[in-house]
Amino acid sequence: MANNLERAYELTLVVRSQIGDEAAFEELLRMYSPRLRFYVAKMLHERHESADDLLQEIWLSVFRALPKLSDAAAFRAWLFRIARDRVCREFRRARVKFDSLEGTDVEELTAESGKDESVDAEAVRRQVANLSPEHCEALVLRFIEDMSYEEIARVTGNTLGTVRSRIHYAKAALRRAYEENSYEIKRVESDR
Numbered sequence: 001m002a003n004n005l006e007r008a009y010e011l012t013l014v015v016r017s018q019i020g021d022e023a024a025f026e027e028l029l030r031m032y033s034p035r036l037r038f039y040v041a042k043m044l045h046e047r048h049e050s051a052d053d054l055l056q057e058i059w060l061s062v063f064r065a066l067p068k069l070s071d072a073a074a075f076r077a078w079l080f081r082i083a084r085d086r087v088c089r090e091f092r093r094a095r096v097k098f099d100s101l102e103g104t105d106v107e108e109l110t111a112e113s114g115k116d117e118s119v120d121a122e123a124v125r126r127q128v129a130n131l132s133p134e135h136c137e138a139l140v141l142r143f144i145e146d147m148s149y150e151e152i153a154r155v156t157g158n159t160l161g162t163v164r165s166r167i168h169y170a171k172a173a174l175r176r177a178y179e180e181n182s183y184e185i186k187r188v189e190s191d192r
Contacts, residue, residue: 007073014072025066029059032076035145036083042140043087043133054090058083077154080141084155127177135170142167 010031016024036058041051061082069078131139134156141152152163 010075011072014066014069014075018067018069018072025063028075032079033059036079038144039080039140040083040087043084043137044090050090054083054086058086061086074154076145077147077151080145080147080151080155081157084137127173131170131173135166135173138163138166139170 010028013024013028013031017028033055037051037055040054040058044050044054062079065082069075071078137156138152141147141155142149147155149160149163149167152158152167153160156163158166
């Protein structure tokens with residue numbers, strides 16, 4: 001129920017912002033800036049000074065384009081699409097590569113494994129560092145931003161099948177890292 005109320009509140013803020021209500025836009029900015037900054041920072045290899053600069057440019061683009069958004073309910077995916085496009089432009093300009101999710105709450109990323117055993121966060125982070133940028137992005141949007149597969153498809157411009165595939169393979173890689181780490185722990189304990 002709270003999720004429906006939050007979505008309705010967000011929808012109201014978007015519509016009010018579209019008609020020029022600055023207080024509503026400031027509330028959207030307050031709600032989404034930390035999450036958007038996290039996404040941008042992860043995609044920019046944790047270069048926080050660049051992330052802050054890009055975040056300002058993203059919000060300026062959002063402010064200018066918001067009145068033209070035809071589906072207010074699609075705001076979140078639209079916002080992250082603008083951020084993604086801006087980050088990609090920055091990469092083309094600076095010719096740098098995407099980075100991994102180092103420092104991400106990996107316990108949350110692996111929560112769907114259904115196992116009660118503790119997760120060695122460092123082992124999972126090492127495995128995440130080996131993932132492609134596309135897989136990292138899919139994990140951030142799915143497990144950190146809690147976006148649906150459809151929303152991720154809209155953000156990334158990929159098909160639903162591609163999104164499902166990327167999440168599947170990224171989770172499989174994380175699962176392998178978890179299992180390898182569990183094996184190593186058991187082997188070390190048996191050697192004692």
